[in-house]
Amino acid sequence: RESADCQVKAEAHANIALVKYWGKRSLEKNLAATGSISLTLDALKTETEIRIDSSFQKDYFELDGKPVSGEGLKRISDFLDIIVGTEERDRAYITSKNSFPTAAGLASSASGFAALTIAAAKVWNKPTDRSILSSLARRGSGSAARSIFGGFVEMKSGKDLSGSEDYAATLYGKDYWDLRVVIGITDATPKKIGSTEGMERSRKTAPYYDSWITSTEQDLEGMRDALAKRDFTQMGELAEHSALKMHGLAMSARPAILYWNAATLESIHKIRDLRKRGIEAYITIDAGPQIKVLCKPADIEDVQQALTSVTGLQKVITSGIGDDAKVTEVKK
Numbered sequence: 001r002e003s004a005d006c007q008v009k010a011e012a013h014a015n016i017a018l019v020k021y022w023g024k025r026s027l028e029k030n031l032a033a034t035g036s037i038s039l040t041l042d043a044l045k046t047e048t049e050i051r052i053d054s055s056f057q058k059d060y061f062e063l064d065g066k067p068v069s070g071e072g073l074k075r076i077s078d079f080l081d082i083i084v085g086t087e088e089r090d091r092a093y094i095t096s097k098n099s100f101p102t103a104a105g106l107a108s109s110a111s112g113f114a115a116l117t118i119a120a121a122k123v124w125n126k127p128t129d130r131s132i133l134s135s136l137a138r139r140g141s142g143s144a145a146r147s148i149f150g151g152f153v154e155m156k157s158g159k160d161l162s163g164s165e166d167y168a169a170t171l172y173g174k175d176y177w178d179l180r181v182v183i184g185i186t187d188a189t190p191k192k193i194g195s196t197e198g199m200e201r202s203r204k205t206a207p208y209y210d211s212w213i214t215s216t217e218q219d220l221e222g223m224r225d226a227l228a229k230r231d232f233t234q235m236g237e238l239a240e241h242s243a244l245k246m247h248g249l250a251m252s253a254r255p256a257i258l259y260w261n262a263a264t265l266e267s268i269h270k271i272r273d274l275r276k277r278g279i280e281a282y283i284t285i286d287a288g289p290q291i292k293v294l295c296k297p298a299d300i301e302d303v304q305q306a307l308t309s310v311t312g313l314q315k316v317i318t319s320g321i322g323d324d325a326k327v328t329e330v331k332k
């Protein structure tokens with residue numbers, strides 16, 4: 001046996017990429033084709049509890065109060081095998097709760113796999129080195145590697161297929177720059193095309209894929225520079241560019257991948273109108289129809305109002321910058 005009976009709770013926050021990750025160089029080890037830079041979001045949190053008891057016969061996983069079976073459960077079990085390093089491990093009873101709609105392009109896989117990694121590493125007495133934890137989280141979902149850390153985070157993409165260089169690190173802590181992200185939920189149902197499928201289809205069929213990869217390298221440099229200078233305009237323009245470029249790439253795939261709905265598009269226009277009125281705010285969108293707006297604290301109300309006026313917009317969540325993922329409770 002690898003462990004004694006115990007119970008561990010951990011939490012992690014979702015993140016929003018300022019320079020997007022969209023494309024893999026290896027499916028097997030889940031290695032990204034490029035690096036990415038993100039902001040950890042304090043308002044979007046996952047709390048996960050793992051219990052192990054030598055009498056459990058199989059893994060059990062519950063998300064937001066509902067038991068998950070089939071492929072969803074298998075993905076969790078396979079991930080635990082990777083973390084523990086063997087399939088001959090104690091079975092786990094896992095409950096996970098999101099403070100936001102699951103699987104709707106709000107990066108629930110990022111905070112979910114980050115929280116699960118932190119909790120499982122504690123349960124099975126695995127190394128606590130945070131780059132190792134980040135590499136492990138990557139095996140669950142690429143963006144989860146970034147959610148191990150708080151603040152402004154960079155995910156590296158290594159040169160070979162070993163994965164030894166593919167982990168994230170904090171560039172600047174959460175108090176470095178007081179930014180806000182206003183999130184507009186336009187549709188809380190699960191997304192239609194998962195990120196792995198979307199990335200693979202883009203890699204195989206999108207005519208702009210190669211220029212996406214080369215230009216993302218330049219965007220990473222520009223973003224590091226913008227963050228170092230705390231230059232809001234440079235950061236925002238580049239973040240919006242990276243997001244629209246990623247969606248343009250996905251739209252150019254065959255069959256085309258279109259994550260937006262009418263409210264997403266109306267939100268983009270509303271934020272552009274705000275900019276014309278001198279309020280600096282920039283949009284970003286992940287693999288779903290939700291809109292995220294980067295703004296300064298003084299402009300939160302204007303941004304919230306602009307989003308609230310969008311037809312069909314369901315909910316607005318305002319977030320600051322989140323902290324590192326961490327263990328919150330241990331009972332052995």
Ligand code: PMV
Pocket residue numbers: 016017019020021022036107109110141142143144195196285286287
């Ligand atoms: O971590 P994944 O496999 O869910 O992919 C993340 C993809 C995007 O959210 C669209 C971009 C990113 O860098 O977070």
